[in-house]
Amino acid sequence: xxxxxxxxxxxxxxxxxxxxxxxxxxxxxxxxxxxxxxxxxxxxxxxxxxxxxxxxxxxxxxxxxxxxxxxxxxxxxxxxxxxxxxxxxxxxxxxxxxxxxxxxxxxxxxxxxxxxxxxxxxxxxxxxxxxxxxxxxxxxxxxxxxxxxxxxxxxxxxxxxxxxxxxxxxxxxxxxxxxxxxx
Amino acid sequence: xxxxxxxxxxxxxxxxxxxxxxxxxxxxxxxxxxxxxxxxxxxxxxxxxxxxxxxxxxxxxxxxxxxxxxxxxxxxxxxxxxxxxxxxxxxxxxxxxxxxxxxxxxxxxxxxxxxxxxxxxxxxxxxxxxxxxxxxxxxxxxxxxxxxxxxxxxxxxxxxxxxxxxxxxxxxxxxxxxxxxxx
Numbered sequence: 001x002x003x004x005x006x007x008x009x010x011x012x013x014x015x016x017x018x019x020x021x022x023x024x025x026x027x028x029x030x031x032x033x034x035x036x037x038x039x040x041x042x043x044x045x046x047x048x049x050x051x052x053x054x055x056x057x058x059x060x061x062x063x064x065x066x067x068x069x070x071x072x073x074x075x076x077x078x079x080x081x082x083x084x085x086x087x088x089x090x091x092x093x094x095x096x097x098x099x100x101x102x103x104x105x106x107x108x109x110x111x112x113x114x115x116x117x118x119x120x121x122x123x124x125x126x127x128x129x130x131x132x133x134x135x136x137x138x139x140x141x142x143x144x145x146x147x148x149x150x151x152x153x154x155x156x157x158x159x160x161x162x163x164x165x166x167x168x169x170x171x172x173x174x175x176x177x178x179x180x181x182x183x
Numbered sequence: 184x185x186x187x188x189x190x191x192x193x194x195x196x197x198x199x200x201x202x203x204x205x206x207x208x209x210x211x212x213x214x215x216x217x218x219x220x221x222x223x224x225x226x227x228x229x230x231x232x233x234x235x236x237x238x239x240x241x242x243x244x245x246x247x248x249x250x251x252x253x254x255x256x257x258x259x260x261x262x263x264x265x266x267x268x269x270x271x272x273x274x275x276x277x278x279x280x281x282x283x284x285x286x287x288x289x290x291x292x293x294x295x296x297x298x299x300x301x302x303x304x305x306x307x308x309x310x311x312x313x314x315x316x317x318x319x320x321x322x323x324x325x326x327x328x329x330x331x332x333x334x335x336x337x338x339x340x341x342x343x344x345x346x347x348x349x350x351x352x353x354x355x356x357x358x359x360x361x362x363x364x365x366x
C-alpha cells in the first residue's frame with residue numbers, strides 16, 4: 001500500500017529543474033531550484049529544503065459517467081515526451097471544508113465543470129491529484145501535471161479556465177511551480 | 184493538526200476493558216484484553232499487541248440538510264455516563280472503492296439510509312468515524328461508539344439495521360470489539 005504515498009522534495013538538485021515559482025495566493029514557499037517526486041511512506045522526514053507529502057486516494061466527486069470516460073482516455077503519466085511539468089500545491093479555506101458533500105459537488109461540477117475541463121485536455125495534459133489535508137500537511141492538495149512542450153499553450157488555457165471558476169474562490173493558498181525534465 | 188490522528192492500541196492493560204471480540208467477516212485480529220485510544224501522529228509504531236491508526240476527516244457523503252441536523256444534535260463523546268463502547272474496524276471490498284462517488288452515495292444514502300439510521304439514535308449512541316484506507320492501514324475505517332448501559336439495546340438495534348443494508352454487502356472484513364470503561 002505504500003506506493004500510494006509520495007514525497008515531493010524541493011532542493012538544490014533533483015529530477016526536475018524549476019523554471020518558475022509563483023505564489024498566487026497566501027504565504028510563499030522557500031525557493032528551490034529542483035524538485036524530485038519519490039514514492040514514500042507516512043514518516044514525516046524533512047528531505048531537501050522542503051518536503052510535501054501527498055496520498056493517492058479514491059475520486060471524491062466524480063460520478064459514474066465521467067469516471068468511465070476518465071479511465072478510458074487517461075494517459076499514463078510516464079510518457080517520455082512529457083518533458084514539462086507543473087507542481088501546484090493548493091489549500092482551500094475552512095469555508096470550503098465546512099460545506100456539505102452536495103454543496104462541494106455542486107460548486108465543483110455543476111458550476112465549475114472541474115472534471116469536464118480537465119477531461120477536455122486529456123490525454124495531452126496528464127494530471128494526478130495527491131491528497132494532503134488529512135495528514136496534517138500545509139496544503140490540502142498537491143496537483144501534478146505533465147505535458148509535452150507542444151501542449152504548453154493548452155496547459156495555460158486549462159489553468160486559466162480552472163482559476164476563474166467559483167471553486168477557485170475557495171482556494172486560499174496556491175503556489176505554481178513550473179518544471180523541466182533534466183535530460 | 185495532529186489532534187485529528189488517533190491510535191487505538193490493543194494490549195493487556197489500558198483504558199477500556201474488552202468484554203467481547205467477534206470476527207464477523209474476514210481475518211480475525213489478535214486477541215487483546217484492553218483497548219486505549221490516544222491522540223497520535225502519522226508515525227507507525229507498534230504499541231501494545233496491535234495498533235490501528237485512523238484520521239478524522241471531512242464528511243464524504245452527508246448532504247447539507249443532514250449535516251445541519253447532525254451538527255445540532257450530535258452529543259459530545261466525552262459524557263461521563265457513557266461507560267460502554269464498541270470499536271468496530273471495517274474494510275470494504277475493491278468493488279466498493281471502484282464505484283464512482285454517485286454510486287457509493289446512492290448505496291449509502293438512498294438505499295441504505297446510513298446517515299438517517301445513525302441520526303435516529305443520536306445523541307444516545309455517540310459515534311465517531313476514523314479513516315484508515317489512505318494511510319495503508321489493514322482496515323478502511325475504525326468506527327467508535329459510546330453509550331450508557333441503558334442504551335445498550337438501542338445500540339444493538341442500530342448495528343442490526345446497518346448490517347442488513349446493501350452498503351454492508353461491500354464489507355469484507357469486520358471485527359466487533361465491545362468495551363467497558365474501567366472505573
